[in-house]
Amino acid sequence: MTESIIIAELNKGKIASVTAELVSAAIKLGTTPTLVVPCTDTSIADSAGYEGVSKTIAVKGACFANYDASSWAAAIDAASPAGILVVAATPQSKDLVARIAARRGISVVQDVVSIEGMNLTSPIYSGKALQTVSLSGDSAISVRANVFPAASAGAANVSVVDQTADVMTAVQEVIARASTRLDVSEANIIISGGRGLGSPDNFTHLEKIADVLGAAVGASRAAVDTWDEIPHSMQVGQTGKTVNPNLYIAVGISGAIQHLAGMRSSKYIVAINKDADAPIFSHADYGIVATWEETLPVLESALASMM
């Protein structure tokens, strides 16, 4: 059976839950996965046990303190056996896997949303179409979150490899994000506001609902461009972030093609818009034709009473 190498997704120094989905993806590919955990402290690998994974390699190296593409790629490449590389389709892991693939002279297929045998499907043209490719030989793939089921937890059989590499870029400082809110790219539920909110202050109404749901707050480009208070980091869409949450609530957003490009693959979409003909409604599972002023208070109290 073909081998695969899953590189664990890390979040705040811990193994992120999407890693369990990567295990299912690797098994769906018909491969036997080995899990690789880049770390400075090997204890994080102890929680990385999944059914279907018989071997975990904790790669311990000083270079893993901060993300540096070249040293991470060199160290992980050296510590990992050959096989199909599988990572989560997050900006950092897509970048990393592209470098490891280049070291190995193999090709990359990013943002995989479906696997049938060795046939992989991913979005092209900002999700306006899908492309299915077939692999021959070793390749590297990144897999979108929320597509594959999470593998069940199992025992972790961890071996430690000391492997580091020279860092080529130096982080001088990190300007901490002003808000402690979840980033849209990390969230399972997102509530986004558009120009229809009328003023940046009205985003507080979205934040209240986000707090109830544990959601992130996003924005359309029109909101980001119109109001300085709404940072580009919140923008969803073709020139913003691509998100794939379980639930996306669009408030006062018309549903322009470039906005859809960033969120159309969300599992469930709710649209709140006063214009019954807004294009967002043709993509919404649940559409509410009403102003946000009359809708959000009702939504907030209904959700609060359920949680």
Added chain:
Amino acid sequence: MANIVVLVKRVPDTNARIVVSEDRVDLSAIKWVISPYDEFAIETALRHKEAFGGTVTALTLGSPESDKILKDAKAIGVDEIVRVWDDSWQEMDSNSVQSALASAITNLGADFVYCGKTAADTGAGSTGPGVAERLGWASVSNVVDVSFDGGVMVESPVENGQAKIQISGSAVVSCDKGGIKVRKPNVKGIMMAKRAQVTLMDAEVPSPTVSVVSQSMPEAKPAGKKFEGGSSAQEVAKLLRDEANVI
């Protein structure tokens, strides 16, 4: 003096309607443009040159139709325009694309490369880091700001905020939208571009191991449920819990 290369790719205009016929996207009636993020790469490359001196070469891998976007780049202000191509190249996978680009960059004697964070067609974001690895250079991706006081300092988002990263030596920087305004071609630039010559290059590329089976339209979503009036939010909240199971 910096010898800077900026990678530019010809892609369908992002406003274009995409249609599929016979298992392939039909691009016959589409307007083509420089991939949007590559415009930020061009702007940043020009600022790099303005800070340290040197030249900016726009490089593309593509068939002769791509000459048009090279001339567009020339009109914006790059010094040289180069296209790498071989008519035998059919479906190229990321390995063959990156090999060809890396080989052209080496032939050009470049010491710094800018590219887009993702191309508008693939959406992949593999090329910048992949080319950097082949060159043995550093890379920073999704860069939203660059400054040139002393060395090259870039800003790119990390988990807990935005990192300021110092680059010493050669690197590939992939550019996100960020706060910078991109310059537009002026009349003189457009005149110069008309006369500009595209330099052609070839390269050895490995044969692809990824082949396209089919292209298709995303499944149309079944029509959703539509409600009137703000009070229906009560009902929608229930459906989210009981029907969709997402909260």
